[in-house]
Amino acid sequence: MHSIRIALFAATAIPLAACATVQDPAGPNAMMAAAQADADAAATDAHERLFAIFAAADEAELANNPINALFRGDMRYADTLGNYLTDAYNNTERANAQDNLAKLQGIDRAALDETDQIAYDVFAYDQREALSNLTPEILALTDVRPINHFFGFHTFYPTLSSGKSAAPYKTVEDYENGLSRNAGYVKLIDRSIAKFREGMDTGVLETKLTIGNVIEQLETQDALKIEESPYWGPIEAMPDDFSAADKARLTAAYRASIADVYAANRRLHDFLKSEYYPQARDSVGLSQMKGGAALYQQLIEQTTTLPLTADYLHNLGLSEVARIKGEMERVKAQVGFTGSLSEFFDFIRTDPRFKPKSREDLTQRYYDIGEEVEAKIPAFFAVTPKTDLEIRPYEPFREKFEAGGSYQSGAPDGSRPGIFYFNAYDLPSRTTPGETTLFLHEGEPGHHFQISLAQENEALPAFMRFGGNTAYVEGWALYAETLGYPMGLYDDPYQRFGTLDDEMLRAMRLVVDTGLHAKGWTRDQAIEYMLANSGMGRTDATAEVERYIAIPSQALAYKVGALKIQELRDKAKAALGDRFDIKAFHQQVLGTGALPLPVLEQKIDRWIAAQKAG
Incomplete structure (x- = not known):
């Protein structure tokens, strides 16, 4: 539709301008129409270039974060967990954000319609936030604390692999992907141990409280027999249309693969209990950790x-x-x-x-x-x-x-x-x-x-x-x-x-x-x-x-x-009186995804002004 509009505007602009030069009575209107056509064409071009940037950024993001793709039903990277906790991962994330901001500079924001301007602002905000998390100073405080009892693959991954989450287990390929992810999990746990060791060397440490809880979580999982674990769920629910040979092969492969997962968790458990916990912080506040006060702000x-x-x-x-x-x-x-x-x-x-x-x-x-x-x-x-x-x-x-x-x-x-x-x-x-x-x-x-x-x-x-x-x-x-x-x-x-x-x-x-x-x-x-x-x-x-x-x-x-959403609702009610519609307000809040609060406030202010203008 956009390319058709551009062609039509380009085709009509010259004749309309020519009419104006011979003092046609409709000349001023024709000139206004031509100007509007040019503006619409510019907006269409800006929209398409902006969304091309978004699409390319999304492709890059999914390639570097395959779990996000999995939750979106995109199976292209379903055989991997990603290379988290590596320099390569961080460098790719940083390069992507820098590239996205550079491309955004080539878009004339003023040529975009209101919704696209919101998208422009949120995208720019997200890229700047990503870069702020990827500085060497911040990574030295975060990557070296890869797991606690509330955040970590050690509790997320069992559910992902259970057959009751985003990872599908419907085809033989799905099961093969699950085996590949298990191998990736083992590597990720070993990288986590290495990162914890880096923190021990630099003095940036998790708390005894959180690490003690992680140790208990790992012991709870290890106490389960393989056949009782979430990882065994896909074997219990193997599709009937699988051949007998595939069922036997996959059952044996999963038993061995899950044993490797258990062994990795035991390595993590033993390292945390015998080496890391004795050095972990007794304090619980971030400001009491080396570099923690600035990180908390x-x-x-x-x-x-x-x-x-x-x-x-x-x-x-x-x-x-x-x-x-x-x-x-x-x-x-x-x-x-x-x-x-x-x-x-x-x-x-x-x-x-x-x-x-x-x-x-x-x-x-x-x-x-x-x-x-x-x-x-x-x-x-x-x-x-x-x-x-x-x-x-x-x-x-x-x-x-x-x-x-x-x-x-x-x-x-x-x-x-x-x-x-x-x-x-x-x-x-x-x-x-x-x-x-x-x-x-x-x-x-x-x-x-x-x-x-x-x-x-x-x-x-x-x-x-x-x-x-x-x-x-x-x-x-x-x-x-x-x-x-x-x-x-x-x-x-x-x-x-x-x-x-x-x-x-x-x-x-x-x-x-x-x-x-x-x-x-x-x-x-x-x-x-x-x-x-x-x-x-x-x-x-x-x-x-x-x-x-x-x-x-x-x-x-x-x-x-x-409090900000309540404030905006109360502002809209006061401004619009009997014309305020709670369903319309909720649609304005929810209709463009999760916005940074300043962007949301600007959007609601514009909506209020438009409603008052009728």
């Missing part, structure tokens, strides 16, 4: 997409904690509880009415919540994902160290569902009032809507369909929790307490993350703060704090992003 700005400081975020958290505690006091009074707020927290933690009876009972609760939420969705969203949502508990081999819930994206074409995982570990320590909130966040309309709608939008360039930033992604999911109020899901005071308790968690994260990584807080100090200000059980509070220790700054994104 960079992480804050990357995570929030805003130039914020640890002090600002700490104080924002304290303010939000005080506000939410006031709301909790009102719920306590409404249900007639006469004790202190701390005693009310203990009541919620311990009363049997708030305890799930079993894993099956908890699963059914989430099924019921899903049906209730889906009945409310049409009043708030004009566009919903075609990708289905599946509800699952975490697998037992990883549930102890996982968060209360998480989301795994489905296939872009809807052929594989998105998955809402919930945690059924240590059920006696868990409470039920926050279940609705967790589903809104991880499932519908939280991560499942935001991620699926972006992936399914083929009009967007790939980096906007599949990329994103934590402030937008987690900010949207926390904002989605607040929709439970107008949906009528929090009319019950205990459900309302549940969502306040979850909101309190995100407010406390601002306090605790900055406390740990900028203000010298200890692990126990952070846990006690969370117990004193919420209804969380000790198991959950401990898991949360250890998560913040493992992935500094990630916890800051939730409140920062949600």
Whole structure:
């Protein structure tokens, strides 16, 4: 279509200009039409050149990050995990980003339409962020800490290889690819050990806490027989149409390959336990690690997409904690509880009415919540994902160290569902009032809507369909929790307490993350703060704090992003009055993928102005 438009404009421009020279009465209009034609042609040319840059960058990204291709259903690189933790990988990433920025300079941004300008801005932002992570100074602080209990291939890879994730096991070639990936995993674990050794030499070390947890994770996996491990799942589900010879050959090959995976994990375990753990840091805060204070400031700005400081975020958290505690006091009074707020927290933690009876009972609760939420969705969203949502508990081999819930994206074409995982570990320590909130966040309309709608939008360039930033992604999911109020899901005071308790968690994260990584807080100090200000059980509070220790700054994104989206909604409502449409607002927020917060704000401001102009 674009090439046809260019040809038509080029063909009509000369005759129209000629008419004007003989003082045709339509001359001024003809000249305006010619000018518009030239502008449209320029915009079309700029669009096509911009999207050619995007397409080339995406191809380069997938070639260097084959796991991303696998999750998108692209099987071209399915036989490899990639050469992560190598100079070659980092050099390729750096060269790609530099090349992308150089090409972008050749595009006249002013010639692009509004949507393409957003894409231009996000792409430039992403490339600059990539380069900031690939400086020698930063890599010396990050690559030498390749694994902790919350981030690492040692927990990601078993699920990927289970036959229940993105890696397909439908053809003989799929199974051969799985064997090749297993070999790549072994190499990656050995490279991880080498990187840990580099950190030991330079004094950049992980914490005893995170490494101790990794050791336990590896021991949990090693205790499983090969036939009981996730890796054996594809053999248990081998397609019936495979020949007897292929079945026998692949079964034997997988047994040997999985044994190699187990051996690599044991090498990692033994190295960490006997050599690394004794030298690991006793402290837990990033600012107490060599080079960690500067790294934490960079992480804050990357995570929030805003130039914020640890002090600002700490104080924002304290303010939000005080506000939410006031709301909790009102719920306590409404249900007639006469004790202190701390005693009310203990009541919620311990009363049997708030305890799930079993894993099956908890699963059914989430099924019921899903049906209730889906009945409310049409009043708030004009566009919903075609990708289905599946509800699952975490697998037992990883549930102890996982968060209360998480989301795994489905296939872009809807052929594989998105998955809402919930945690059924240590059920006696868990409470039920926050279940609705967790589903809104991880499932519908939280991560499942935001991620699926972006992936399914083929009009967007790939980096906007599949990329994103934590402030937008987690900010949207926390904002989605607040929709439970107008949906009528929090009319019950205990459900309302549940969502306040979850909101309190995100407010406390601002306090605790900055406390740990900028203000010298200890692990126990952070846990006690969370117990004193919420209804969380000790198991959950401990898991949360250890998560913040493992992935500094990630916890800051939730409140920062949600507050920005709420601010933009309130601005639109105030400006548009009765003309404000919540479904239209949500489509504006979700319609162009996960934007850096400044880019999102500019987009919403333009939308408000356009709505006011009619």
